[in-house]
Amino acid sequence: xxxxxxxxxxxxxxxxxxxxxxxxxxxxxxxxxxxxxxxxxxxxxxxxxxxxxxxxxxxxxxxxxxxxxxxxxxxxxxxxxxxxxxxxxxxxxxxxxxxxxxxxxxxxxxxxxxxxxxxxxxxxxxxxxxxxxxxxxxxxxxxxxxxxxxxxxxxxxxxxxxxxxxxxxxxxxxxxxxxxxxxxxxxxxxxxxxxxxxxxxxxxxxxxxxxxxxxxxxxxxxxxxxxxxxxxxxxxxxxxxxxxxxxxxxxxxxxxxxxxxxxxxxxxxxxxxxxxxxxxxxxxxxxxxx
Numbered sequence: 001x002x003x004x005x006x007x008x009x010x011x012x013x014x015x016x017x018x019x020x021x022x023x024x025x026x027x028x029x030x031x032x033x034x035x036x037x038x039x040x041x042x043x044x045x046x047x048x049x050x051x052x053x054x055x056x057x058x059x060x061x062x063x064x065x066x067x068x069x070x071x072x073x074x075x076x077x078x079x080x081x082x083x084x085x086x087x088x089x090x091x092x093x094x095x096x097x098x099x100x101x102x103x104x105x106x107x108x109x110x111x112x113x114x115x116x117x118x119x120x121x122x123x124x125x126x127x128x129x130x131x132x133x134x135x136x137x138x139x140x141x142x143x144x145x146x147x148x149x150x151x152x153x154x155x156x157x158x159x160x161x162x163x164x165x166x167x168x169x170x171x172x173x174x175x176x177x178x179x180x181x182x183x184x185x186x187x188x189x190x191x192x193x194x195x196x197x198x199x200x201x202x203x204x205x206x207x208x209x210x211x212x213x214x215x216x217x218x219x220x221x222x223x224x225x226x227x228x229x230x231x232x233x234x235x236x237x238x239x240x241x242x243x244x245x246x247x248x249x250x251x252x253x254x255x256x257x258x259x260x261x262x263x264x265x266x267x268x269x270x271x272x273x274x275x276x277x278x279x280x281x282x283x284x285x286x287x288x289x290x
Contacts, residue, residue, distance in 0.1 A: 005040030014285025
């Protein structure tokens with residue numbers, strides 16, 4: 001029986017200076033979704049094309065010494081068990097929704113303070129999760145289907161879907177959430193790589209089921225290499241989904257020190273009609289991947 005496994009992790013910490021209108025400036029050392037994990041697979045027989053796949057991943061906090069989930073236990077991240085063969089991949093456990101995964105890494109500041117989850121709904125990781133990913137058709141097209149248990153008394157399951165394209169010239173995805181934590185959402189994502197750069201775009205519409213109110217929003221991002229080790233990043237996210245007239249503008253720079261270790265810095269401005277929600281953040285930090 002053939003088997004393989006890999007231990008991996010990421011430690012990301014930064015120094016932040018946060019300024020709010022009429023509230024002064026505060027500084028802090030922050031943990032940014034640091035994690036440890038184990039993933040692998042093993043074939044069902046020497047000649048079998050069917051594999052059992054698994055991943056176990058938990059959050060860690062090297063700053064405050066703890067990383068707790070909403071239920072007070074260790075913070076579980078994408079953790080699942082599944083089966084993979086030529087018919088696709090089916091898995092169960094805890095995982096990001098299809099809509100969240102379909103952002104195609106347009107979010108250049110994912111897991112940092114300017115994460116798009118500050119202004120857009122749909123960045124969900126859920127328990128009691130069943131997922132299916134089709135094989136790629138024509139080497140470029142695939143689809144993802146999720147069904148997630150709803151803990152409310154209605155018993156109706158959350159659902160999330162995406163249609164994905166990954167070609168030589170660009171990547172694109174269209175995704176839908178149904179009833180996800182009280183919201184229906186649709187998201188169109190596009191990522192265009194060219195000459196050491198990437199241009200990304202997200203457009204999203206979300207309906208709050210309790211009120212019937214619909215809101216939209218979007219993200220525009222651009223990253224470019226300026227030398228063999230440095231890259232500069234720009235991102236603009238806008239929506240009233242979470243913050244009234246929320247506008248989040250960020251510029252950042254990454255520098256690769258050695259393999260697996262980078263230093264990063266960014267300056268981010270969050271504007272809103274609600275003055276108490278406005279803030280400016282300056283950050284400088286380190287990220288180590290292994």
